[in-house]
Amino acid sequence: MAASGERIFVQAIKRYCVNHGIALDVRASGWLLAMRRGEQRHFAFGYDIGLNSAIAHRLANDKSATAEVLALEGVPCIAHHLFLNPKLGKNVVGAGWREGTLVLLHDNPQGVVVKPNEGTSGRSVFKATTEAELDHAVGDVFSMSAGLVISPYVVIEDEVRVVLLDDVPLVVYSKQRGPDWRHNLDAGATPVLMEDGEVRTACVKIAVDAANAIGITFASIDVVSVDGVWRVLEINSGVMMEALAKLHPELVQATYDAALDRVFGEALREH
Secondary structure, X not given: OOOOOOOHHHHHHHHHHHHOOOEEEEEHHHOEEEXXXXXXXXXXXXXXXXXXXXXXXXXXOOHHHHHHHHHHOOOOEOOOEEEEOHHHOOOOOOOOHHHHHHHHHHHOOOOEEEEEOOOOOOOOOEEEOOHHHHHHHHHHHHOOOOEEEEEEOOOOOEEEEEEEEOOEEEEEEEEEOOOOOOOOHHHOOEEEEOOOOHHHHHHHHHHHHHHHHHOOOEXXXXXXXXXXXXXXXXXXXXXXXXXXXXXXXXXXXXXXXXXXXXXXXXXXXXX
């Protein structure tokens, strides 16, 4: 039995190591996993399994940088405008940062979305339509983050997550929104596996284009439909499938197995 509260990610790696004769040390309450087989030594940290380059990992974890690179490569995406925390000092943050946030608010009368530049799970994500709401959101995010991003608020018709390994889609599911306006699984959305068809194909294509743009090997990529057009919302270097595992544990295990096969240099299994 897994320890109470143990993440699916840790359970999946434990199963893989047992099945492949790999020694595993679990440290830091499961956030650092050290795997050893013979002379091979590999680490998993957080939800990062260790397949991505350092620069791809950093780009994916930075919403603003991801959006900039995707724009450079012509991949449709949701804009994310970066603002650094003024506590970093005047030499780092220009004096006109607040005016910049107000310009974005005034240019988007339907509202803006404010969230940390780095981070996952939809925490500290705010919608603002007035200066007072904007100031509150900015203050809240800056209280716990070195930077924030502001995006135009858009009506998301559908959101799909694509888990890719070497451009191969291992998992594709839509997020059926709960009572919240956000599609985050932590906010009550439900993952529903997508059937083969035009929509799934379109989502996979834009996800592959996004992965290639930043040079990432193993990632989950969130794409959204806005006014009937699919765009990238964000790229996640750490592949988290906790919610999906409650419904499709075998698929989640197979996905992590395939990634770990790649880590340890084995042939990818057929899916």
